[in-house]
Amino acid sequence: MKVILAKNCGFCSGVKKAVDTALSVPPENTFVLGELIHNAEVNGQLSKRGIVTVETPEEVPEGATLLIRSHGVGREVYQRCEERNIKLIDCTCEFVKRTQRIVKEKSEEGKTIVIAGHRDHPEVVGLLGWCRGEAFVVSSEEDDFSLFCDKNVVFVSQTTFSAQRFLKLTKILRKVCQKTVEIFKTICYTTIQRQEEAEKIASLSDAVLVIGGLNSSNTGKLYEIASAHCKNVFRAENANGFKYENFLFYERVGIIAGASTPDWQTQEVLNKMEGNNAEVQATTMKDVVEEIGKEERYKKGQIISARIVSATDEGVYVSASGKLEILLAKEELACDNYTREAYAEKVGEEIEVMVVEISPKVKLSQKMLNKIREEDDKIKEIADGKEFSVVCTGFNKGGLTAELGSYPVFVPAKEIRSGYVKDLEKYTGKKLRLRVLEIRKERRKEIIASQRVILEEEKAAREEARAQKEAAFFDSIHEGDVVEGKVERATNFGAFVSVNGFDCLAHISDLSWTSVKNVTDVLELGKRYEFKVLKVDRTAKKVSIGYKQLQPQPWDLAADKYAEGDVVHGKVVRIVPFGAFVELEKGVDGLVHVSQITHEWLENPTDALKIGEEVDAKILAFNPAERKITLSIKALQPRPEQEPRPERKERAERKGDGEERPKTRKNSRRNTTGEEDDEYREWNESASFSTSISELLGNEDENK
Numbered sequence: 176m177k178v179i180l181a182k183n184c185g186f187c188s189g190v191k192k193a194v195d196t197a198l199s200v201p202p203e204n205t206f207v208l209g210e211l212i213h214n215a216e217v218n219g220q221l222s223k224r225g226i227v228t229v230e231t232p233e234e235v236p237e238g239a240t241l242l243i244r245s246h247g248v249g250r251e252v253y254q255r256c257e258e259r260n261i262k263l264i265d266c267t268c269e270f271v272k273r274t275q276r277i278v279k280e281k282s283e284e285g286k287t288i289v290i291a292g293h294r295d296h297p298e299v300v301g302l303l304g305w306c307r308g309e310a311f312v313v314s315s316e317e318d319d320f321s322l323f324c325d326k327n328v329v330f331v332s333q334t335t336f337s338a339q340r341f342l343k344l345t346k347i348l349r350k351v352c353q354k355t356v357e358i359f360k361t362i363c364y365t366t367i368q369r370q371e372e373a374e375k376i377a378s379l380s381d382a383v384l385v386i387g388g389l390n391s392s393n394t395g396k397l398y399e400i401a402s403a404h405c406k407n408v409f410r411a412e413n414a415n416g417f418k419y420e421n422f423l424f425y426e427r428v429g430i431i432a433g434a435s436t437p438d439w440q441t442q443e444v445l446n447k448m449e450g451n452n453a454e455v456q457a458t459t460m461k462d463v464v465e466e467i468g469k470e471e472r473y474k475k476g477q478i479i480s481a482r483i484v485s486a487t488d489e490g491v492y493v494s495a496s497g498k499l500e501i502l503l504a505k506e507e508l509a510c511d512n513y514t515r516e517a518y519a520e521k522v523g524e525e526i527e528v529m530v531v532e533i534s535p536k537v538k539l540s541q542k543m544l545n546k547i548r549e550e551d552d553k554i555k556e557i558a559d560g561k562e563f564s565v566v567c568t569g570f571n572k573g574g575l576t577a578e579l580g581s582y583p584v585f586v587p588a589k590e591i592r593s594g595y596v597k598d599l600e601k602y603t604g605k606k607l608r609l610r611v612l613e614i615r616k617e618r619r620k621e622i623i624a625s626q627r628v629i630l631e632e633e634k635a636a637r638e639e640a641r642a643q644k645e646a647a648f649f650d651s652i653h654e655g656d657v658v659e660g661k662v663e664r665a666t667n668f669g670a671f672v673s674v675n676g677f678d679c680l681a682h683i684s685d686l687s688w689t690s691v692k693n694v695t696d697v698l699e700l701g702k703r704y705e706f707k708v709l710k711v712d713r714t715a716k717k718v719s720i721g722y723k724q725l726q727p728q729p730w731d732l733a734a735d736k737y738a739e740g741d742v743v744h745g746k747v748v749r750i751v752p753f754g755a756f757v758e759l760e761k762g763v764d765g766l767v768h769v770s771q772i773t774h775e776w777l778e779n780p781t782d783a784l785k786i787g788e789e790v791d792a793k794i795l796a797f798n799p800a801e802r803k804i805t806l807s808i809k810a811l812q813p814r815p816e817q818e819p820r821p822e823r824k825e826r827a828e829r830k831g832d833g834e835e836r837p838k839t840r841k842n843s844r845r846n847t848t849g850e851e852d853d854e855y856r857e858w859n860e861s862a863s864f865s866t867s868i869s870e871l872l873g874n875e876d877e878n879k
């Protein structure tokens with residue numbers, strides 16, 4: 176075990192002055208206001224001398240001597256002592272006096288005094304006693320600093336306050352206070368030195384012992400600082416206050432003493448250490464730093480080969496090039512579950528480690544080395560053009576920021592995507608897919624990357640693939656082909672059907688042989704059907720397909736179902752001047768000419784029929800090729816017994832007398848305007864079926 180003894184041990188100048196004074200003055204009729212120092216043994220010695228400790232001046236007999244300790248007192252204590260004719264021996268430390276002067280003068284100027292310290296500490300109580308106006312005490316960041324926002328503040332500190340905390344509080348105060356803030360760093364130099372030394376020793380040691388009064392403010396601060404830099408910190412008033420056994424397993428033990436700890440108490444502690452272990456060496460910081468200097472030949476970031484020398488519960492000790500053995504903490508080993516036993520078997524093995532810290536002592540890490548190597552491999556890959564992804568952590572005026580391991584990543588705004596990006600904030604927290612534009616390693620490491628190039632590459636690839644697919648599709652599809660497709664969407668003019676991923680149009684007129692109102696009356700969305708390719712327009716990249724073309728045509732079936740002379744049943748679906756169309760089944764209808772509705776003469780078919788009416792009729796003529804059926808209703812009705820009509824009689828008589836008469840068109844059927852019905856003529860004259868109709872009309876005449 177090596178003991179590192181702090182250089183700045185023992186009484187500070189202020190305490191020394193007070194103790195020396197107390198030990199030198201005649202003790203008779205001498206009093207001290209409060210404990211002279213925060214050290215029970217020293218106070219006990221003074222008491223033995225006959226110096227009495229009092230809490231107020233009023234306890235001191237008039238004319239007696241009162242010793243003011245190094246913490247100082249408030250102004251009114253001096254007044255009360257004067258009133259009682261008490262002779263004062265003022266041992267207020269010069270550092271404390273300086274602070275008292277500052278708060279007195281500044282408060283007289285109307286400033287608000289803020290003291291960093293502990294409200295009950297005698298020094299702070301004394302300082303408050305010198306303030307004329309407003310005065311506050313703060314001790315931590317949790318205090319309410321908003322109280323000072325509109326005040327002119329003078330900020331001082333207790334002489335033994337933590338220098339680091341004073342700095343933190345100063346920052347807060349500066350931020351909060353909208354008016355002036357005057358800062359006086361009134362922490363005494365010896366306190367600062369001791370605190371700095373405590374930090375260093377704690378960093379160098381495996382354990383630290385802080386010696387000093389348990390109610391000593393400065394000793395408390397040293398304990399606090401040491402604890403922040405070492406896991407094993409103990410506090411004791413003197414040699415009796417600690418167990419040596421607690422330090423048995425530590426290689427380096429630091430010893431720090433507070434400002435009110437006399438040297439002899441520190442010496443007793445060292446004696447106890449030595450008395451318990453012959454190996455104990457009391458050494459100074461200088462010795463230790465010299466020894467550590469050997470280790471400091473390493474450079475931060477250096478990769479070294481080291482041999483495992485031993486394994487402990489804290490980690491393994493390694494030795495490199497015969498230098499000092501260095502602890503490689505278990506947390507820094509590249510293993511998930513460290514066990515001393517497992518690593519004891521590796522003693523003698525060479526491992527590579529990285530020097531991650533050289534000051535105050537060398538710290539090695541195998542884990543960090545592996546991590547950096549992994550990162551290097553990754554950086555190499557992305558430098559070669561491999562895509563990588565990061566989460567955007569923020570943005571600035573120029574673009575987005577992120578991190579890749581230890582590398583900051585920057586994506587310029589123009590590299591986020593094609594086009595101008597106005598709102599950069601929305602990318603925060605989002606994943607970015609990037610490709611490196613540049614990796615900066617000199618001075619400041621940084622990766623400049625682009626997402627735009629990836630998005631544009633992908634878009635180009637998609638378009639290329641689509642073009643290839645399209646070309647393959649048009650090579651494979653021909654008019655007349657039967658293809659299978661999925662109905663993707665319906666419009667009022669037809670259905671878009673995906674055939675091998677290409678959108679084809681099935682016009683609504685090509686869905687069914689009968690009239691269709693909605694696409695979904697025939698096809699179900701999302702379902703697959705077979706279609707016939709009707710037209711392929713390779714230039715316009717359009718394909719028309721039909722569904723009905725693969726469905727049986729009702730007229731084709733009708734050829735097997737109907738024949739001339741059959742009596743059929745149907746519904747009147749349309750009435751025109753020359754007759755009525757009767758639907759026999761979906762897609763198959765026939766015409767009942769007006770003359771074939773009844774045996775009576777009808778001026779208009781509506782005189783006898785109405786739409787929707789169901790009728791029986793006889794097929795007079797059937798031409799499936801022409802898709803025409805001629806029907807007669809009256810053929811199923813009994814012919815009425817009638818006298819020939821007068822005009823017929825007359826015609827017969829004229830025939831008999833040989834007189835020449837004007838010819839009338841027997842088959843002419845005129846509409847209300849007297850013109851021949853064009854629709855009927857068209858229906859009638861189409862193809863060869865017109866013959867049948869003419870014949871039919873001739874028959875009609877005969878029937879009449």
Ligand code: SF4
Nearest residue numbers: 187189268270334363
């Ligand atoms: S700690 Fe500093 S301020 Fe306090 S008595 Fe010692 S020297 Fe004076």
